[in-house]
Amino acid sequence: MSGRVIVITSGKGGVGKTTTNANIGTALARAGKKVVMIDTDLGLRNLDLLLGLENRIVYTIVDVVEERCKLKQALVKDKRNPNLCLLAAAQTRDKTAxxxxxxxxxxxxLKEKFDFVLVDCPAGIEQGFQNAVAGATEAIVVTTPEMSAVRDADRIIGLLEAKEEIKSYKLLLNRYRANMAASKDMMSKEDVVEILSAKLIGIIPEDTGIITSTNKGEPVVNDENSPAGRAYRNVAERIMGNDVPFIDFEEEAKVSTKIKKFFSKFLNKGKEN
Amino acid sequence: MSENIFTELYNKILGLFGQSAQKEDSKDVAVNRLRVVLMQDRTNLTPELLQRMRKELIDLLSKYVEMDKEALELNFEQEGEQMALMLSIPVVRAKDEEEIEAAIKAEEEAKKLTETDDEDDSEDDLDFENADDDDSEDEDLDVEDDDSDEPDEDEPSEDINSEQEEKEEEEEE
Structure with a gap:
C-alpha cells in the first residue's frame, strides 16, 4: 500500500493550518481511511491540543529521529477514532532537530501503512517549511480572504510550483464571511481564486463553533450541526476524489441579509412614525 | 421626508437586482492593492523598474499609435503555470502611414548611429537623442575638443563628430 502524503501549509500564521489539519484528518478517518498526522512545528506544537491528545504524548518526532523509540511507538491513537494517529512535534526543541x-x-x-499522511507545516517560508514539504507529493494551501494571507499564499504557491515532488496543490479558503463578501466589504471566493489562479478544494465559513470545539479538544467535523464541520467533511470527500458541490454560503447570506435588512428598515420606519 | 423614502426604496430595489451604489467597495481597493503588490512579488520588479518598463513601452508603441499614456495599464496575470503580461492602452488615434514611416526612419537612423561608429554617410540631421554611448567617451571628447562649437552632450563618437564638422565646413564654403 502506498498512501498519499499531503502537506497543509499557508505561509502566514493564524489562518487555520492546524485546525484544517485536525479536521480533514478526522473527517478522512471518519470516512474509514487510515490517517496519520505529523506535526512538524517543532517548539510550537498545537495539533495535539486541537485533537485533545496533549496528555497522551510520550514520544515525539525528535525521539524517533534520534532513535530513542521506534516510529510505531511514537504514534498516538486518537481517542474516538482508531483509524487516526498523531506523530507529535517536540515542544522543547527547535526547527533544526x-x-x-x-x-x-x-x-x-508511514505511507506504507496509512492511506493518508497529513503534514502540518509551520508558518513561514524558512527551513521549517522546507522540512514539512520534503516528503509530500500534494499540498493544501490554506488562506483567508485577507490581503496579507492571500499575498503569503501566493508566495507559498510560487515555492510549491518550484518543487518537483509536489504534483498538485489546492487552495482552501478559510474563515469565509459570506455576508461581508456579499456586501463587498471583503474579498469574495471568486476574487481570491482569480488572484491566485489556483484550484479550490473547499471554502470554510467563519464559525464560532471552531472556538468552542477547540476549547474541548474536539474537531468541529464531529459536530453534525456546525457549518464549518459540514464544509470540512466536504473537503475530505473531495480529497477522496468525490465530486461534492460547493456550498453557496454567499447566496444563503445574500438572501438572509436582504430579508433582515428589509424588515429591520421597515420596522425602524414604523417606530419613527 | 417622503422623498427620502422613495430614494431609499429605489436603492433597495437596485440592491435587490445586484446593482451596488456608486461608492467604491473596500474589497475592490483590497483586490487592486493586492494585484500591484503581487505583480512586484512575482516578478522581482521594483516600482522603479516597472516605471522604466512602462516608459519604454510607451516610447516603443508611440511610434505606431497615438495613445492615452496616462491610462496605460500593465498587469501580470497568472494563468495556471503560465504568467502573462497584460498590457492595455486606450488608443486615441491611429497614426497615418507617413507619421509611422517617419517615426521608424528616425529610430532606424538613431540605431545606425549607435551601431556603426565609423562608416556613416548620412547627410540628414543627426538625431542624437536616442544614442546611449558611455559618458566617459563624452568626457574625453570634451577635453580634446575644447574649441568645438557644438556643445552636444550626447555625441556618440569622435569620428562622426569630426566628419560632421567637415561637412558643415564644406557646406559653408
Whole structure:
C-alpha cells in the first residue's frame, strides 16, 4: 500500500493550518481511511491540543529521529477514532532537530501503512517549511480572504510550483464571511481564486463553533450541526476524489441579509412614525 | 421626508437586482492593492523598474499609435503555470502611414548611429537623442575638443563628430 502524503501549509500564521489539519484528518478517518498526522512545528506544537491528545504524548518526532523509540511507538491513537494517529512535534526543541531527509524518510515509512499522511507545516517560508514539504507529493494551501494571507499564499504557491515532488496543490479558503463578501466589504471566493489562479478544494465559513470545539479538544467535523464541520467533511470527500458541490454560503447570506435588512428598515420606519 | 423614502426604496430595489451604489467597495481597493503588490512579488520588479518598463513601452508603441499614456495599464496575470503580461492602452488615434514611416526612419537612423561608429554617410540631421554611448567617451571628447562649437552632450563618437564638422565646413564654403 502506498498512501498519499499531503502537506497543509499557508505561509502566514493564524489562518487555520492546524485546525484544517485536525479536521480533514478526522473527517478522512471518519470516512474509514487510515490517517496519520505529523506535526512538524517543532517548539510550537498545537495539533495535539486541537485533537485533545496533549496528555497522551510520550514520544515525539525528535525521539524517533534520534532513535530513542521506534516510529510505531511514537504514534498516538486518537481517542474516538482508531483509524487516526498523531506523530507529535517536540515542544522543547527547535526547527533544526529534524532534517528534510529525516522527515522524508518518516513520510515514506508511514505511507506504507496509512492511506493518508497529513503534514502540518509551520508558518513561514524558512527551513521549517522546507522540512514539512520534503516528503509530500500534494499540498493544501490554506488562506483567508485577507490581503496579507492571500499575498503569503501566493508566495507559498510560487515555492510549491518550484518543487518537483509536489504534483498538485489546492487552495482552501478559510474563515469565509459570506455576508461581508456579499456586501463587498471583503474579498469574495471568486476574487481570491482569480488572484491566485489556483484550484479550490473547499471554502470554510467563519464559525464560532471552531472556538468552542477547540476549547474541548474536539474537531468541529464531529459536530453534525456546525457549518464549518459540514464544509470540512466536504473537503475530505473531495480529497477522496468525490465530486461534492460547493456550498453557496454567499447566496444563503445574500438572501438572509436582504430579508433582515428589509424588515429591520421597515420596522425602524414604523417606530419613527 | 417622503422623498427620502422613495430614494431609499429605489436603492433597495437596485440592491435587490445586484446593482451596488456608486461608492467604491473596500474589497475592490483590497483586490487592486493586492494585484500591484503581487505583480512586484512575482516578478522581482521594483516600482522603479516597472516605471522604466512602462516608459519604454510607451516610447516603443508611440511610434505606431497615438495613445492615452496616462491610462496605460500593465498587469501580470497568472494563468495556471503560465504568467502573462497584460498590457492595455486606450488608443486615441491611429497614426497615418507617413507619421509611422517617419517615426521608424528616425529610430532606424538613431540605431545606425549607435551601431556603426565609423562608416556613416548620412547627410540628414543627426538625431542624437536616442544614442546611449558611455559618458566617459563624452568626457574625453570634451577635453580634446575644447574649441568645438557644438556643445552636444550626447555625441556618440569622435569620428562622426569630426566628419560632421567637415561637412558643415564644406557646406559653408
Amino acid at each position: 529534524v532534517s528534510e531527509e529525516q522527515l522524508k524518510e518518516i513520510c515514506d515509512k
